Amino acid sequence: MYKKIIADKLVQACGGKVKSSELMQRIEIPKYESHGDYAFPCFQLAKLEKMSPNQIATNLASQLNDPLFEKIDAVGPYVNVFLNKKMVTSDVINQVLSQGEEYGSSDLGKAGAVTIDLSSPNIAKPFSMGHLRSTVIGNALALIVEKVGYRPIRINHLGDWGTQFGKLITAYRKWGNEQKVREQTIKELLKLYILFHEEATADPLLEDEGRKAFKELEQGDLEAVTLWKWFREESLKEFNRIYDLMGITFDSTNGEAFYNDKMQRVIKMLEEKDLLVESNGAMVVQLAEDLPPCLIKKKDGASLYATRDLAAAIYRYETYGFSASLYVVGNEQSLHFKQLIEVLKKLGFKWAEQMHHINFGMMLKDGKKMSTRKGKVVLLEEVLSEAIELAKENIEDKNPDLANKSAIAEQIGVGAVLFHDLKNDRRNDIDFSLEDMLRVEGETGPYVQYTHARACSILRKGNYQKVENVEMLEGEEAWSVVTKLRQFPHAIERAATEYDPSQIAKFVLELSRAFNKYYGQVRILEENSSKQARLHLVMAVSIVLKEGLRLLGLHAPEEM
RNA sequence: GUCCCAGUAGCUCAGCAGGAUAGAGCAACAGCCUUCUAAGCUGUGGGUCGCAGGUUCGAAUCCUGCCUGGGACACCA
Numbered sequence: 186m187y188k189k190i191i192a193d194k195l196v197q198a199c200g201g202k203v204k205s206s207e208l209m210q211r212i213e214i215p216k217y218e219s220h221g222d223y224a225f226p227c228f229q230l231a232k233l234e235k236m237s238p239n240q241i242a243t244n245l246a247s248q249l250n251d252p253l254f255e256k257i258d259a260v261g262p263y264v265n266v267f268l269n270k271k272m273v274t275s276d277v278i279n280q281v282l283s284q285g286e287e288y289g290s291s292d293l294g295k296a297g298a299v300t301i302d303l304s305s306p307n308i309a310k311p312f313s314m315g316h317l318r319s320t321v322i323g324n325a326l327a328l329i330v331e332k333v334g335y336r337p338i339r340i341n342h343l344g345d346w347g348t349q350f351g352k353l354i355t356a357y358r359k360w361g362n363e364q365k366v367r368e369q370t371i372k373e374l375l376k377l378y379i380l381f382h383e384e385a386t387a388d389p390l391l392e393d394e395g396r397k398a399f400k401e402l403e404q405g406d407l408e409a410v411t412l413w414k415w416f417r418e419e420s421l422k423e424f425n426r427i428y429d430l431m432g433i434t435f436d437s438t439n440g441e442a443f444y445n446d447k448m449q450r451v452i453k454m455l456e457e458k459d460l461l462v463e464s465n466g467a468m469v470v471q472l473a474e475d476l477p478p479c480l481i482k483k484k485d486g487a488s489l490y491a492t493r494d495l496a497a498a499i500y501r502y503e504t505y506g507f508s509a510s511l512y513v514v515g516n517e518q519s520l521h522f523k524q525l526i527e528v529l530k531k532l533g534f535k536w537a538e539q540m541h542h543i544n545f546g547m548m549l550k551d552g553k554k555m556s557t558r559k560g561k562v563v564l565l566e567e568v569l570s571e572a573i574e575l576a577k578e579n580i581e582d583k584n585p586d587l588a589n590k591s592a593i594a595e596q597i598g599v600g601a602v603l604f605h606d607l608k609n610d611r612r613n614d615i616d617f618s619l620e621d622m623l624r625v626e627g628e629t630g631p632y633v634q635y636t637h638a639r640a641c642s643i644l645r646k647g648n649y650q651k652v653e654n655v656e657m658l659e660g661e662e663a664w665s666v667v668t669k670l671r672q673f674p675h676a677i678e679r680a681a682t683e684y685d686p687s688q689i690a691k692f693v694l695e696l697s698r699a700f701n702k703y704y705g706q707v708r709i710l711e712e713n714s715s716k717q718a719r720l721h722l723v724m725a726v727s728i729v730l731k732e733g734l735r736l737l738g739l740h741a742p743e744e745m
Numbered sequence: 746g747u748c749c750c751a752g753u754a755g756c757u758c759a760g761c762a763g764g765a766u767a768g769a770g771c772a773a774c775a776g777c778c779u780u781c782u783a784a785g786c787u788g789u790g791g792g793u794c795g796c797a798g799g800u801u802c803g804a805a806u807c808c809u810g811c812c813u814g815g816g817a818c819a820c821c822a
Contacts, residue, residue, distance in 0.1 A: 210762080211764095213764075215765080216760095216765080216766085216767085216768085217765080217766075220765070224764090224765085226764055226765085226803095228764075228802065228803075231802085232802085238802085260765080261765070262764090262765085262802095263764085263765065305822095307822085344822070347821080347822075348821085349821090441822085464819080465819075465820085466820085467819065467820050469819075469820095475747095475748075476748095477748095477818060477819070478819075479819090480819050480820055482820085483819095483820045484820065485820085487820085489819090489820065489821085489822090490821075490822050491822095493822090494822095514822095515816095516749085516750070516815095516816065516817085517816055517817060518817085518822080519749065519750090519816090519817070520748085520749080520817055520818065521817090521822080544750095546750090546751095546815095546816095547815085547816080549815085554815095554816090576784095579784065582784095583782075583783085583784070584782070597784090608758085609757085609758060609759085610758090610759090612750070612751085613750095613751080613758080614750095614751085614815070614816090615757095616757090618757090621757075621771090624770095624771080625784050626770090626771085626784055626785090627769090627770045627771060627784095628757090628758085628769070628770045628771085629770090629784085631784055632770095632784065632785085634784085635782080635784045635785075636784090636785085638782070638784090639781085639782060639784095639785080642781070642782060643781050643782095646781060647781080687759095691759075694769085694770090695769095698769085701785055701786065702785095702786070702787095704781080704785080704786080705777090705785075705786040705787080706786085708780080708781070709781060710780095710781045711781090723781095744782085745782080745784080
C-alpha cells in the first residue's frame with residue numbers, strides 16, 4: 186500500500202515526531218489529477234512545529250525522494266505526491282493478471298458464517314418491487330461478504346404463516362378453482378384474497394370464519410394443512426422462476442411457519458428471566474426509556490412477529506454460529522429490529538451485537554408507498570420481461586449477428602434492473618420509474634457490461650496471450666485506468682464493512698468511464714512495440730469489471 | 746406529540762472519519778463512426794450544497810435550532 190510508504194517517509198522527514206498511523210489518516214486522494222496521486226495537508230504539523238504550513242510543505246517535499254515517486258510538489262500548504270507511473274502500472278497489472286478473479290479477495294472474515302435474511306416474500310402474494318430490493322441487496326451482500334472470506338448463508342424467510350392464510354383457505358373453499366390456481370397460482374390466490382376483503386366489508390362474519398380456518402391450520406387439521414402446503418409449494422415455484430432469472434439460490438427457505446413450534450421456548454426463557462410483564466392485557470418486555478416495549482403475546486395469548494423473530498434469531502445462532510447476522514429488510518422496520526436486539530441482549534445473548542438490520546429505502550410510486558391491498562402493485566416479473574425484451578431489440582439493432590441472443594438479452598435486461606437497484610445508497614427511497622429501470626445508457630448495468638464486452642472484443646482481435654511477468658510501458662493515458670484498478674480492493678473492503686453494494690457499483694462505473702475514455706484516446710490494436718502492454722491493461726480491466734459485476738449479481742457477457 | 750431518515754445542477758444521485766477550483770448520469774445544445782462493438786467518446790450551458798447560528802486556520806461534510814418531505818410509534822409483518 187503506497188499510502189503507508191508515504192506516511193513512513195513523512196515520519197522520517199519530520200524526524201519521527203509523529204506517528205505513521207496518524208499521518209496515514211491525513212493523507213488524502215486529491216480531487217484533481219493535477220494535484221497528484223496522494224496529497225498531504227500540512228496545517229496540523231504547522232501548529233506543532235510553529236511554522237507556516239507552506240514552509241513545512243516545502244521542507245517535506247524536498248526530503249521525500251524515492252524511486253517510487255515520480256515527482257513531489259509543494260503547492261501552498263500541500264505536499265502532492267506523484268507516483269512513478271511505469272513502476273506502479275507494472276505492479277498493478279501484474280497483480281491483477283496473476284491473481285485473476287481472486288484480485289481483491291481477502292480473509293477479513295476468517296471463514297466465519299454470515300446469515301443473511303433476504304427476499305422473504307409473502308406466500309400467495311405477488312413478488313413486488315419492494316421484495317426486489319431485499320433480494321438484490323441481500324444477494325450482493327452475500328457475494329461481497331464471501332469475497333472477503335466469510336461464509337454467507339442465504340435465508341429466505343418466507344411469509345408463510347398468519348391469519349391471512351385462514352382467510353385464504355376460507356376464500357378458496359368458497360370460490361376457489363383448483364385448475365386456475367394450478368395455472369396461475371399467485372394471480373388466482375391474490376384474486377381470492379382481494380375478493381375475501383371485499384366480501385368481508387359486507388359480511389363481517391367472514392372474518393370470523395377466516396380466523397377459525399387459521400386455528401384449524403394451527404391445530405394441524407388435515408384439509409387446511411394440505412391446502413396451505415399446496416399454496417406454499419405453488420407460490421414457491423413461481424418465485425423460483427424469478428430467482429432463476431436473477432441467478433439466486435438460497436440455503437434455507439424456512440419461513441415463519443418453521444418457527445411456530447420454537448416460540449414456546451422463547452417465552453419460557455423470557456419468563457425465567459422475569460422479563461415478561463403484563464400490560465393492557467398483553468405480555469411485553471420493557472426496554473430502555475427511549476424504546477417502546479416489545480410486544481410478545483397478544484391479549485388472546487397468540488404470539489407476534491417479535492416472538493417469531495426472537496425464535497428465529499436464536500435458532501440461527503444455534504444452527505450456524507454466525508459471526509454476523511444480517512436482516513435485509515426495509516427502513517420502516519427499524520424500530521422492530523432495535524427492539525429485537527434489545528430483548529436478546531436482555532436475555533443475555535452477547536451475539537445480539539452481531540445482528541444488523543440492513544435497512545433500505547422504500548419503492549415509492551409518485552412519492553407514496555405502493556399499496557398491495559388494492560392489487561395495484563408493479564410485478565417484478567413484468568418489469569424483468571420488459572427489460573429483456575428491450576435488450577433483445579437493442580441487440581437486433583446493434584449486433585444482429587450475435588450468437589446466443591436470447592441468453593445474452595436476459596443477462597443484460599436483468600442486469601439493467603439489478604444494477605439500477607444497487608447503484609445508489611441502499612437507504613435512499615426510490616421512486617418507481619420503469620423508464621429509469623430500463624435505461625441502458627449512462628450510469629447503468631448495461632453500460633458496464635458493454636464496456637466489458639468491448640474489452641473482450643479487443644482481446645479476441647488482438648489475439649491476447651498470457652505471459653508470466655509483464656513489463657508495462659504505458660504512460661499518461663492509461664494512468665487513470667490503472668488508478669481505478671488499484672482501488673478495487675479498497676472498494677470491496679468498504680462495501681463489506683459498510684454492507685454497501687453501491688460502493689462496488691460506483692467503482693465499476695468509474696472504471697468503465699476511465700476505460701472508455703482510454704479506448705477513445707488510444708488505438709489499442711495499433712501494431713507497435715507497446716501493443717502487448719496495452720493488451721495486458723485491457724485484460725486487467727476485463728477481469729476486474731467481470732468480477733465487480735459478479736459481486737453485484739450481474740453477468741458479464743463477452744459479446745453483446 | 747416523540748423518535749428515525751432525508752433535503753447538493755431542471756431531473757436522478759455522488760461527495761459527508763472536515764481540507765485546494767462542489768462532481769457524475771439523464772435531459773438540452775454542438776461535435777466525433779470507410780480504422781479496436783456509437784449501449785461509446787468530446788465539448789457548452791446549468792449550483793446562495795433547505796434556512797439561521799456555532800465549532801475550526803478551514804464546513805456540503807461536525808454541533809444546535811428552525812423549515813420542508815418521508816417513515817415508525819402496542820396487540821399486522
